[in-house]
Amino acid sequence: MRRTAVLTATVAMALMGLLASATPATAQAPPGSTRSDASVSAPRSAPLTALASPDISLPNIKAHLNQLQSIANSNGGTRRSTTAGYTASVSYVEQKLQAAGYTTRRVTCTPGCTSGAGPDLIADWPGGDESQVIMSGAHLDSVSAGPGINDNGSGSSMLLEVALTLAAQRPTMTKHVRFGWWSDEEQGLLGSRAYVNSLSSTDRSKIKQYLNFDMVGSPNGGYFINNITTTAAADLRAFYNNLGLQPEENTEGANRSDDASFRNAGIATSGVAAGASATKTSAQAAKWGGTAGGAYDSCYHRSCDTTANINDTILDRSGDALAYAIWTQAVGTPTGRDFSINASPASGSVQAGQPVTTTIGTTTTTGAAQTVNLTTASGLPSGATASFNPASVTSGGSSTLTLSTSASTPTGTYTVTITGTGETATHTTTWTVTVTGTGGNRTFTNDTNFTINDLTTINSSVTSTATGSAVSPVRVSVTISHTCAEDLQIRLRGPSGTYYTIDSSGGTSCTSYGTRIYSVPVSQQASGTWTLQVTDNYRYDTGFLDTWSVTV
Numbered sequence: 247m248r249r250t251a252v253l254t255a256t257v258a259m260a261l262m263g264l265l266a267s268a269t270p271a272t273a274q275a276p277p278g279s280t281r282s283d284a285s286v287s288a289p290r291s292a293p294l295t296a297l298a299s300p301d302i303s304l305p306n307i308k309a310h311l312n313q314l315q316s317i318a319n320s321n322g323g324t325r326r327s328t329t330a331g332y333t334a335s336v337s338y339v340e341q342k343l344q345a346a347g348y349t350t351r352r353v354t355c356t357p358g359c360t361s362g363a364g365p366d367l368i369a370d371w372p373g374g375d376e377s378q379v380i381m382s383g384a385h386l387d388s389v390s391a392g393p394g395i396n397d398n399g400s401g402s403s404m405l406l407e408v409a410l411t412l413a414a415q416r417p418t419m420t421k422h423v424r425f426g427w428w429s430d431e432e433q434g435l436l437g438s439r440a441y442v443n444s445l446s447s448t449d450r451s452k453i454k455q456y457l458n459f460d461m462v463g464s465p466n467g468g469y470f471i472n473n474i475t476t477t478a479a480a481d482l483r484a485f486y487n488n489l490g491l492q493p494e495e496n497t498e499g500a501n502r503s504d505d506a507s508f509r510n511a512g513i514a515t516s517g518v519a520a521g522a523s524a525t526k527t528s529a530q531a532a533k534w535g536g537t538a539g540g541a542y543d544s545c546y547h548r549s550c551d552t553t554a555n556i557n558d559t560i561l562d563r564s565g566d567a568l569a570y571a572i573w574t575q576a577v578g579t580p581t582g583r584d585f586s587i588n589a590s591p592a593s594g595s596v597q598a599g600q601p602v603t604t605t606i607g608t609t610t611t612t613g614a615a616q617t618v619n620l621t622t623a624s625g626l627p628s629g630a631t632a633s634f635n636p637a638s639v640t641s642g643g644s645s646t647l648t649l650s651t652s653a654s655t656p657t658g659t660y661t662v663t664i665t666g667t668g669e670t671a672t673h674t675t676t677w678t679v680t681v682t683g684t685g686g687n688r689t690f691t692n693d694t695n696f697t698i699n700d701l702t703t704i705n706s707s708v709t710s711t712a713t714g715s716a717v718s719p720v721r722v723s724v725t726i727s728h729t730c731a732e733d734l735q736i737r738l739r740g741p742s743g744t745y746y747t748i749d750s751s752g753g754t755s756c757t758s759y760g761t762r763i764y765s766v767p768v769s770q771q772a773s774g775t776w777t778l779q780v781t782d783n784y785r786y787d788t789g790f791l792d793t794w795s796v797t798v
Contacts, residue, residue: 247397247431247460247503247522299573300411302404302565304558310403311395313338315553318393323549325394327355327387327430327437328362335386336367339406339427343369346413348425353444355429359436366437367427371412374419379452380576381424382408382568383438384459385431385504392549396556397522401459402427404565411569420613421454421576428504431460438504442511450511457482457571458505458517463561464543466536467520470496472505479516481571489563492533498524498542518567520560522546583613585641586673587620587666593678595714597688597798599653602717603646604677606634606664610641616669620645625662627681629655632662641668649679657681682714682772689721690776691795698728698789703781706791710741712772712798719765721797722748724778728789730756735781738766738796741774751783759789772798 314335318324321331336352343350349372352365367386384401388394409425429437442450455478461467469486471479474495486493496519505515521542531538545551586609596602608618618641622632629652634645647664659680666673682688690708698704722738732753738746748764778794 247499247519299566299570299577300415302407302411302562302569304562304565306410307403307407307561307565308553308556308558310338310406311399311553311556314399314403315393315395318388318395323393324390325386325388325399326390327364327433328360331393332364332387332429335402336364336427336429339386339402340367342406343409343425346410347372348409348413353441355437355440357440358443359430359440360433363430363433363437366429366441368441369409369425371409371419371423371425374422374576376422377452378421378454379424380421380455380572381426381453381508382457382459382572383426383428383504385428385437387429387432387437388551389432389547391547392545392551395552396463396465396520396543397461397546397551398431398459400461400463400520400556400561400564404462404561404568405459408565408568408572412572417573417577418614419576422452423572423576424453431504435504435507438507442507442513445511450513453508453513455575456505456508456513456515457568458503458508458515459564459568460499460503460517460519461522461543461546462518462520462564463556463558464520464522465555465557466526466540466544467542467557467560468526468530468534468536469493469560469563470499470519470521472496472499472503472517472519473509473515476514476516478514481574482516482518482567485567485570486563491563494530498522518564520557520564583616583668583670584611585609585616585618585666585668585671586611587618587664587675589647589664589675589677592676593680595680595682595717596649596651597682597717598651598655598657600717601648601650602679603648605644606647606666606675607644608639608641608666615641617641618666618668620647621665621667622647622662625660625676627651627655627658627660627679630681647677651681655681680714682712688712688717688772689795689797691793692778693793696780696791698726698734698780698782698791700782700785700788703779704791705777705779706794707775707777708796709775710773710796710798714772716740716768716770716772716798718769719767722764722766722778722794723761723796724764724794725761725792726759726780726789727792728759728782728787730784730787731759732756733782733784733787734759735783737779737781738764739777739779740768740770741772741776742770744768744770745779751781756787 317334325331348369350369355363384405386402469491471493499519509515523546528538545555594602620634662677692708696704735751736749
C-alpha cells in the first residue's frame with residue numbers, strides 16, 4: 247500500500263473506537279470448521295448458501311511468498327517497480343498462470359508511470375460471458391526499503407493461488423474472470439491507473455466488479471473491507487460475517503490502493519486489507535485477537551517486511567473470502583435462465599414452386615443452456631410448408647428452416663414468425679420471404695448462332711427482367727453443334743460478374759455435344775445480364791452455338 251498523509255493516532259483511535267462500539271464484540275468460542283482456518287475466535291453464523299467455493303491452500307500461498315522473498319534476496323533486497331526484482335516477480339507469476347491455462351499479457355506501465363517501471367500483468371481465464379467481467383487485483387511491487395512480503399506479496403500470492411485453484415477445478419463459468427498484478431503502486435497507484443486509462447469506455451463498462459487485495463497478512467492485523475456497505479462488498483462481508491469476524495470499513499486504506507483507480511473510472515469496487523501502520527484498538531483486539539495499541543504491521547515499508555512478517559490465519563481467510571466472491575459471482579448458478587433466437591439471413595426470395603432456406607440461431611443469454619423447440623407460428627403463404635432440421639436444439643445451437651412453396655403459391659412478400667419454446671421462456675423472431683411468379687418471365691433465351699472456331703472464345707448474353715434473387719440452382723439449357731464436346735469449356739457469368747464453370751474441356755475421346763442441361767448453384771440477383779461463355783481449347787474440330795437459355 248502506498249504511503250500518504252494519514253490521520254493522527256488520536257483521531258484514528260477515536261474513529262476505530264466508534265466503529266467498534268457500533269458493533270458489539272462477540273464472545274470468543276472456537277467453533278468447528280472444515281476449512282483450514284479452524285481457529286476462528288468467534289462463532290459462525292448460519293452456513294453460506296451460495297455454490298460451495300474451494301478452500302484456498304495456505305501452504306501454497308506461502309510457497310509463493312517464499313519465491314518472492316528469494317527473488318528480493320537475489321536483487322538487492324527489494325522488488326521495487328523499477329528493479330530486476332520486480333520483473334522477476336512478474337515472470338514468476340506469469341509462468342505459473344500460463345502453465346495453468348490462462349491467457350496472459352503484459353501491459354506497459356505508461357503513460358504517467360515512473361521511468362523504468364515494469365509492466366502490469368493481466369490474466370484471463372477462458373469462458374464466461376465476456377460482457378460481464380469479474381476482476382480482482384493486487385499490486386506486485388514493493389518499496390525500495392524491503393522485499394514487501396506483506397506489502398504486497400501477501401495480496402499478490404493469495405491472488406495467484408486463487409487463480410490457480412480456479413484453473414485446477416475448471417468449473418462452468420457464467421461470467422468472465424480476470425486477474426491483475428499492478429506495477430508502480432507504491433509511487434502513486436500508477437500501474438493500475440495506466441491500465442484503466444488504456445481501456446475503451448466499452449471495455450470499462452464490461453468490468454462489473456473489481457476487488458483489491460493489499461496487505462492481507464498483517465501480523466497484528468484485522469479484517470477490513472473497502473466500501474463495506476456497497477453491493478461490490480457484499481460477498482466479502484458475507485464471508486467474514488459467517489465466521490463471526492465483524493469486519494470493519496478500511497478507513498486507513500481509503501484511496502491508498504489500486505481500487506481507487508477503478509472506482510475513479512466508475513467501476514464498482516471493494517476489497518480486503520489487514521491494516522498497515524495504524525494502531526489496533528482495544529475493541530478490535532478483543533474481537534480479533536492481537537495486541538491493542540500496536541500497529542497492524544510494525545514492519546510496514548521497512549526491510550523487516552519478510553516472510554516472518556505474516557499472520558497465517560488472516561492470510562488464509564483472505565484467500566477463502568476471494569474464492570467465495572468469485573464462485574458466487576462467476577461460477578454460482580444464476581437466478582434465471584434465458585435464451586434468444588434470430589433468423590440469418592432475415593429475408594429471402596423464392597420462385598413459386600421452389601424451396602428457400604434460412605438459419606435459425608439461438609443463444610444462451612442467462613444461466614445454463616436449455617432445450618428449445620422450434621415452430622412457425624404464423625405468416626406462411628398459401629400452398630407453402632415449413633420444416634426445421636433439427637426441430638429441437640440446445641440454446642447456442644442452430645437449425646435450418648426450409649420453406650417449400652408450390653406452383654400455386656401466390657406472389658407477394660410474407661413475414662413468417664418463428665417461435666422458440668424453451669424450458670423457462672418463449673421467444674420469437676421473424677423472417678421476410680418474397681415469392682415471385684412462375685412462367686416464361688423467369689426463363690430467358692438467346693437463339694442467335696455463334697460460330698465456334700479453334701482456340702477462340704464466344705460470349706452470348708441474355709437480359710433477365712426477373713425480380714428478386716435468382717433461385718439456386720439456376721437451370722441452363724445449351725444446344726451446340728460440335729463433333730468434339732471435350733474441346734469445350736463452358737462458363738456462366740451472372741449479373742454480379744461472378745463466373746460459374748458448368749463444363750470443363752479435356753478427355754481422351756470426342757463425342758458430339760448436342761443439347762445439355764445444367765443445374766448451377768448461384769448466389770446473386772436474378773435481374774441483369776447473364777452470359778454464356780464457350781471456349782474451344784483444342785484444334786481441328788469447330789462448330790456453332792445454336793441456342794441457350796437460363797431459368798432464374
